[in-house]
Amino acid sequence: SKVPPIILNNGVEMPQLGFGVWQVPDDEAESAVATALEAGYRSIDTAAIYGNEEGTGKAITASGLPREELFVTTKLWNADQGYDSTLRAFDTSLEKLGLDFVDLYLIHWPLPARGTYVDTYKAFEKLHADGRIRAIGVSNFLPEHLERLIGETSVIPAVNQIELHPHLQQSAAREYHAEQGIATEAWSPLGQGKGLLEVPAIVAIARKHNRTPAQVVLRWHIQLGNVVIPKSVTPARIxxxxEVFDFSLDTEDLAAISALNENRRLGPDPATFDGA
Ligand code: NAD
Structure with a gap:
């Protein structure tokens, strides 16, 4: 494969770059995921709330690729937190995907005010022990949520998927994850493509390497050790x-991108978000 793996804390290999499908309608997901698989992606990031597990699953089945060459992630939605409801929601996701296991299952948000993520995670541990999930993890957890989870459960999460891009570099979270052996996965790695790809420092680095701004930002993540899951429905962009594994940023480039941090979120604050 074009994409090198990282080794998760339970020995499972995860491609360092995958394809995200948030906001891709179910009837477009099949062709978008098919294009990604043809381009060489082997990791797909979906979620129950995205409403496109069926389209995603159709592309996976139609690709004819051996299941063991693919890495499929989905996420438990907030309304399904709790032990029994998690077991039911997982069955529904597997059925929609048309798979008999997933590679990674994530708690989508911590919802700290509800206090249900520990019970939810205990259901994840059961599904993992039953061989239906190869690695279990979380998304949008702050270090304080991870600390409670690790104190009250047995399996250290393999991954925490968090908002991370040059305007929100998350150094404290990344450091905490590294101490605990948790892989950091960046969501909205391109900052949702908004102003970030026009920032002069990034445009200048792209020119210097004869690459695009998106490739420069993705390469910055890769050199930091993040897992990335950029999204696009445009074949040329997919x-x-x-194509970010055949060039390198130098220390000067990395420093210039590090200087762009503004601690600015595009998405909700996990400490207070309680979305249904
Ligand atoms: P992203 O940072 O991947 O940006 C995607 C957008 O950037 C595209 O819609 C397009 O407008 C633009 N773009 C993509 N490639 C480009 C290119 N080569 N050149 C120019 N513009 C380009 O944003 P995202 O979709 O928010 O995040 C990626 C994935 O992360 C999602 O699809 C989803 O799988 C995941 N995610 C997870 C959570 C969570 O709570 N766990 C939240 C948001 C996203």
Whole structure:
């Protein structure tokens, strides 16, 4: 494969770059995921709330790729937190995907005011022990949520998927994850493509390497050790976003991008978000 793996804390290999499908309608997901698989992506990031597990699963089945060459992530939605409801929601996700196991299952948000993520995670541990999930993890957890989870459960999460891009570099979270052996996965790695790809420092680095701004930002993540899951429905961009393993940023480039941090979130604050 074009994409090198990282080794999760339970020995499972996860491609360092995958394809995200948030906001891709179910009837477009099949062709978008098919394009990604043709371009060489082997990791797909979906979620129950995205409403496109069926389209995603159709592309996976139609690809004819051996299941063991693929890495499929889905996420438990907030309304399904709790032990029994998690077991039911997982069955529904597997059925929609048309799979008999997933590679990674994530708690989508911690919802700290509800206090249900520990019970939810205990259901994840059961599904993992039953061989239906190869690695279990979380998303949008702050270090304080991880600390409670690790104190009250047995399996250290393999991954925490958090908002992370040059305007929100998350150094404290990344450091805490590294101490605990948790892989950091960046969501909205391109800052949702908004102003970030026009920032002069990034445009200048792209020119210097004869690459695109998106490739520079993705390469910055890769050199930091993050897992990335850029999203696009445009075939040329889908292809462009995986072509980031044949060049390197130098220390000067990395420093210039590090200087762009503004601690600015595009998404909700996990400490207070309680979305249904
Ligand atoms: P992203 O940072 O991947 O940006 C995607 C957008 O950037 C595209 O819609 C397009 O407008 C633009 N873009 C993509 N490639 C480009 C290119 N080569 N050149 C120019 N513009 C380009 O944003 P995202 O979709 O929010 O995040 C990626 C994935 O992360 C999602 O699809 C989803 O799988 C995951 N995610 C997870 C959570 C969570 O709570 N766990 C939240 C948001 C996203």
């Amino acid at each position: 292809k462009e976003n995986i």
